[in-house]
Amino acid sequence: MAEAQRIAAFAGLGSIGRTGRFLMEPLPNLARFIFRGSEAAAHDLGLAFGADLSREPLKANATADGRAALWLGPDEWLLIGPEADHAAILGIVAATVIEPSSLVDISHRNTGILLSGSRVEPVLNAGCPLDLDVSAFPVGMSTRTVLAKVEIVLWRKAASTFHLECGRSFAPYVHGFVAEAAREFLG
Amino acid sequence: MTAPFRTASGGRIKRAETLSFSFDGRPLEGHPGDTLASALLANGIHLVGRSFKYHRPRGILTAGSEEPNALVTIARDAGRTTPNLRATEVEIYSGLKASSQNRWPSLSFDVGGINDLFAPIFASGFYYKTFMWPKSFWRSVYEPQIRAAAGFGMAPEKPDPDRYQQRYAHCDVMVVGAGPAGLAAALAAMESGARVIIVDEGAEFGGSLLTDTSARIDGKTGWHWAADIIMSLGLSDKVTCLTRTSAFGYYADNMIGLSERITDHLEVPPAHAPRERLWQVRAKHVVLATGALERPLVFPGNDRPGVMLAEAARTYLNRYGVKVGSRVAVATATDSAYQAAIDLKAAGVEIAVLVDVRPEGGALVELAREAGIRVELGASVCDTVGRLRISSLAIGRIGADGRATRFETIACDGLLVSGGWTPTVHLYSQSRGKLRFDAASQTFLPGVGAQAQISAGAANGTFGLESVLNEGYAAGEAAARAAGKKTFGAKTFSAEATDAAPAGTLGALPTDRDPSRVRAFVDFQHDVTAKDLKLALREGFRSIEHMKRYTTTGMATDQGKTSNLNALAIAAKELGKDIPSVGLTTFRMPYTPVSFGILAGVARGDMFEPVRQTAAHASALALGAVFEDVGAWKRAWYFPKAGETMHQAVNREVTAVRQTVGLFDASTLGKIEVVGPDAAEFMHRLYTNPFLKLEVGRCRYGILTKDDGFVFDDGVVGRIAADRFHVTTTTGGAARVLSHFEDYRQTEWPDLKVWLTSTSEQWATFAIQGPKARDIIAPFVEGIDISAAAMPHMSVRGGTFLGVPARLFRMSFTGEFGFEVNVPADYGRAVWDALYPAVIAAGGAAYGTEAMHVLRAEKGYIIVGQETDGTVTPDDAGLAWAIGKAKADFVGKRGMLRADLVAPGRKQLVGLETVDGTTVLEEGAQITPVAVPAKRSHAIGHVTSSYQSPTVGRSIALALLENGRARHGERLYVPMPNGAIAVVVTDPVFYDKEGKRLDG
Amino acid sequence: MLLIRCPYCGERPEIEFRNMGEAHILRPGTDASDDEIADFLYRRSNTKGLIAERWRHVHGCSRFFNAVRHTVTDKFVSIYKTGEPKPDLTALAASLNGVARS
Amino acid sequence: MHFSYLSLIRQAFAANAGWPRQWRDPEPKPAYDVVIIGGGGHGLATAYYLAAEHGIRNVAVIERGWIGGGNSGRNTTIVRSNYLWEESEALYDHALDIWQDLSQVLNYNVMYSARGVLMLAHTVHDVQSSKRHIHANRLFGIDNEWLTPEECKAFCPPLNIAKTIRYPVLGGALQRKGGVARHDAVVWGYARAASGLGVDIIQNCEVTGIRRDASGAIEAVETTRGRIGAKKVGIVAAGHSSVVAAMADVRLPLESYPLQALVSEPLKPIVPCVIMSNTIHAYISQSDKGDLVIGAGTDQYVSYSQTGGLYINNATLEAICELMPTLRRVRMMRGWGGIVDTTPDRSPILSKTPVPGLFINCGWGTGGFKATPGSGHAFAHTIARDEPHPANAAFTLERFRSGRLIDEAAAAAVAH
């Protein structure tokens, strides 16, 4: 049987900007899961998963090999890994979590971009109402929030680098919005 | 050619460079740094506009955003035309085209000026007393006339091509106003390491320092001092300095709205720059250093071109190098106008006279006299003369009786006036802070604040440069401390300046004329005179709010910045009350007008709201699909082949499903994964249907009601595992159903171990429907036995499809045998592209939402939102079978039993067939028992869905009809404009009543 | 735009939240009288002063929580988690008046 | 004094010195036959019709601030009657009938301007809903007609009917008799006429309590200006209905929300009619003075603050600019808020209450200005006769018990 081609929502929309001032580039395909359950279950899973599922609000933990657990709510975490890790993560959860909990594959529900550069904060602040100053939104913070008319997940990976996810059908809007906001910094 | 009223030197304009611009087509010249007002004045032009009601000639009153008179239209092109801009704020650039407004045929000869002659009739509120006879004339004659005469500028003819941006920002200290107080505050806050935003609506920072060339601060000139502070603020990466930025609104929890003008002052705006930007700033603490506004004086003929605020004239001289006349008179109630007179005199302007209404004058009388200025104390202006510009004034001595006795008429070409200073407390008041009236200074000042803010400088009633600076610095420091920053103690400045004392006069000046006959203007733009205000009071409009609305005082584009206090004082005097007990009208946002564009931001076209497209959208588009908007989604509506009408396409699509096979993109349906040991119990409590016993691998059509018992949403639910359900919702209902679920999970039944995750976008969903459905999918399916025996109707299986993980449902919303396959969305396009050729090869077709609607209507299946409208119970919709009668409770159970929801005569779902068999009824059409109903007769039902059915070969309709289920076979009527259509009530299922086709 | 302190995420702007109506309205059982069900579905205290209401941090942690807010000043007085008891609004109001006076 | 051309000219020559007060400013009497709480348009109209049509002239209208300072003075003045349900059609059309010659009846120009209300449809679902309204209205005898996008454009030239906008205009439902009226004039006109018939209008007088006798029946109201006896009391307090009703221990199915509106700087005529779009939330008309009057949305939370969030205005102007892109450079001059009392079914309550002698007129939410004359007329009838007028018979409190809602919201009808 012919192999189905995977078309990620951001992929076709392309990058914007250039390294330094502002750059928006699509993230590669990722394995993504929403894990929901008790803090105890999260604790157990973190040990096996590699990245701790933070019980402290708004915190994301990442491993060197590309896994990350983002706190989204007191019983909700976004687990991310390289696309090739998909089955492995499923296996880890099945093997470690004993408490009742919920794991749902959302690898295709969400789609993501990486935003970086010295002007990344004002570009995001064109639509994101949060204080993105690193004192208020430190490296390692993750949260759901909004970008103009779209709900997003925002995770600060480095001082001037953000990982942003949204629902796949919102990708063209997010892309268009960011392009418009970045225009004055790229002109 | 230099402009005749330009000084030889001085000012902040760039004299070396000359710009040409035009006013009403007349070419003129100015310099960078000029406003339109200063450039016009430099050319000797005072007449700039016409007033609203009487079309009186008007000049330039102020040098700032409070300008009531000098409104102009600036046009770049047909789309970039902006009406009602203040000449005092417009910065000129080479090629600027300005024109005056509200006049015809020309500014100097305006036919509308005839209104001025009828002024006694056009008193306040006259229109409420007339234009009533004959009745029909209001709409046909009077109103059109009034509308044509009213309004100022014209909206552009073409859409505005410019772009507008928005930005959220946060800071520790927000400083509004960059005069001495604001600059000192920003400095203090910066020194504490706070994040600071400082804004000023002017083209440059400095505020009153730009006007006051006499000021010395710490040994520097005011200009130098300001320049130094501005530079150090600019160098700090924690300080954001925004010029041309008006703080227009002070909202809850210290959010300030800013409107930044970015390109309007540029000859060639850069392509990448937005025209304007809205800032929504959340500040930990706010310093309001918004200064004070000078008040005009109220006397007969006070509105002629050439009459100007004294400090404005001083600004034109010192900041712009412009003399506002050759021989000007000054009328004042406060000291600051003396300084203006002295400065003008020093620049070579003849000062015809300075009249001071105060019998003793003030601190600067001697200085003025020494400068050779004739000062008349205890005198008033009785009248002025001059049609398009003032030519003389009559002055009078103020007697003990409060009336003036005219003693001289003096020629002049300008008259500078000053009634005193009003602290700019607009934003403070918007923040819901309480104002207090200070009797000594006769001003309203900030009292008990409601938010984390502090006022400083003239805005706080503090005058005297040194005090203003020290207060500003202290305010910035206090604000930084309140925001959690460490500060280093007060700094003090030493400063000298010729300062304003706050006191002045309020209300109308004494005159020798009958105040009930003369027109002394209070609100210039709206032509409200002192006697209008008194008339309103006489007629019983005694609350200041009534007076405002009856006379429209303070309701013009300047919102009464220069007039409200005078109006209030006149009212208070007339009512015999003190000013605070009469009270102010409400200060509202915006402080100065803000463009619609800035508030709308980037929201236009595709950025207005996200355009949500399914994974297979591009493929549908390539097939020529026509799309419809459903919520934010684009859904393929139908797939016309070349030359096909919509109707033909839909018929073909429906027929394909019934006879062979159809392919439908159902991806927009909402999906929720319900997981946990209590998942079944949770579902059981939410849905009207029973769910505990649904077997793994089976699905069920479920109805959701809210606690009120009306149908809320529906969808097919599959049990994937004992503790896992795949729930589908309507497209539009996805978000609200999830919210409804979360609500009950978190707040009603927190003990249940169940979790919800939206999967709407995880899955691309395709329906393959029709007799050949199994043949079509078979080649793609792995790991699932799709035989009838192994996979019965209403079952769900996991496996792979085209090699990717899939959930395959055997179900049908068409009445045909069929499947719905769910694949991870990024594979959606590949799966569609694989299925489509197979469907075509089998003689089938892709079908859109319209065909889907026809197919389900032929089967009598409802669509939530079409057959239901929030007033329909499951029983009304013929879904009583889906109510778990044995269930102890479910959401909506009790609500459904309320008296009216079980009363006889409710509307029930039925089918309708037209008697002629061909007419397609209009959806929404009403149903009556008789063919020719009387006016106001009762409709017994309405058509919810209606189509031409290719399957049954006739038109069919669904309807909600009173007692409908008992009426099968009855003949009823659908009245239409050109006659009623006879219909017969039927069962809602038009096709395959036994449901045999589901078995394939 | 209000600033709302989510009990999980801290202060966040109002546009991340949905107001979910008055709090502490108990869902009656199926044996409720007509009046009880009407009360539950429709009648609200709508107080001018302090009210207890439900919010959901829908574009944040997604949690429901309760808050006491003054409906004239729009200021939040107390924020607490779902399931915690309703504060004594009368006492709270009295203590607020004290603050205002002092 | 009767208002006429003659009186205007006479007064012009007399320096406008002879105009009398438009309404008297009396001290409250110890007691009245009827006390109306709330001096908005509805309360004043009620008092006027009690006096004019039922001969009950011993009436006081008690207003905590200045008359018309509530929602009557804050609304976008849209008048129409093309509602969906027959009960609503009857009520709002009753009002529309009275609007036709209200200026003449009151001898006060209320500037009722039947310039047409055009309600746009942007989706297939909108079209269905609009047509349902049109059919229902036609059967009832209410004018409402369907316009194609081109006809919409011809009727309102600044409208953008391009297919490229996010939600293109697919057509619109036009009620030609709909339009606007001058909000303040309606209040003042009723006040003047009522006062002329003997009604006492008492301003700056807040009702703080409602007293009942031993039988539970109404006996007096307590006010900031003392106790005022009353045989009957009508509550017409709009945003404050719950607060006032609670004084008589009546709990209402209401919540009060801030609703905002705004005006632009004045412009020469550009928008000739009223444009409404429910789908993208925009309402606009142009006042005779030239400003564009635009309705924004409600905030999401209960509040009595008469202000609201900026983002609500932003959403409104997004929609306005999308529909009329020539207006982007036009500027907003003033924004404000009112407090609207909304019922679960977005229909008003005009009825008796469980308390003998106490009547309530509330729940008009975002759309009661248009009903002012009809509401006052029917409510006066209800109070005078202790039974409803046919136009308001269905708008009871009881309907929330039985579930017999008149759900204009559910039926995708629109506000205003």
Ligand SMILES: Cc1cc2nc3c(=O)[nH]c(=O)nc-3n(C[C@H](O)[C@H](O)[C@H](O)COP(=O)(O)OP(=O)(O)OC[C@H]3O[C@@H](n4cnc5c(N)ncnc54)[C@H](O)[C@@H]3O)c2cc1C
């Ligand atoms: C922004 C906005 C836009 C609107 N747009 C429209 C529109 O386009 N079309 C439309 O038809 N409707 C519209 N409405 C709704 C409409 O304004 C109201 O439904 C209508 O004006 C209500 O009139 P009323 O006389 O009942 O209330 P109000 O005019 O509010 O009068 C009630 C009065 O009761 C007084 N009061 C309250 N408590 C007490 C007390 N304890 N003692 C004494 N007096 C008291 C108040 O001070 C107030 O004056 C809008 C409303 C708003 C806020």
Ligand SMILES: NC(=O)c1ccc[n+]([C@@H]2O[C@H](COP(=O)([O-])OP(=O)(O)OC[C@H]3O[C@@H](n4cnc5c(N)ncnc54)[C@H](O)[C@@H]3O)[C@@H](O)[C@H]2O)c1
């Ligand atoms: N002629 C006089 O003698 C006279 C009169 C009044 C004040 N003063 C002097 O002026 C000084 C007052 O200084 P100050 O700093 O208090 O006031 P200021 O007038 O110098 O500065 C206020 C600044 O705030 C800006 N502003 C006001 N509202 C704004 C808004 N909403 N958004 C953005 N910017 C806004 C103004 O454009 C102005 O630049 C004192 O020295 C005082 O004595 C002198």
Ligand SMILES: Cc1cc2nc3c(=O)[nH]c(=O)nc-3n(C[C@H](O)[C@H](O)[C@H](O)COP(=O)(O)O)c2cc1C
């Ligand atoms: C239909 C309508 C038109 C209005 N036009 C104007 C106007 O032209 N100028 C103005 O300043 N205010 C105008 N207003 C607003 C009022 O000034 C005022 O804001 C409103 O009545 C609310 O009162 P408040 O702001 O005092 O609370 C208008 C209000 C309405 C209802």
Ligand SMILES: [Zn+2]
């Ligand atoms: Zn939260």
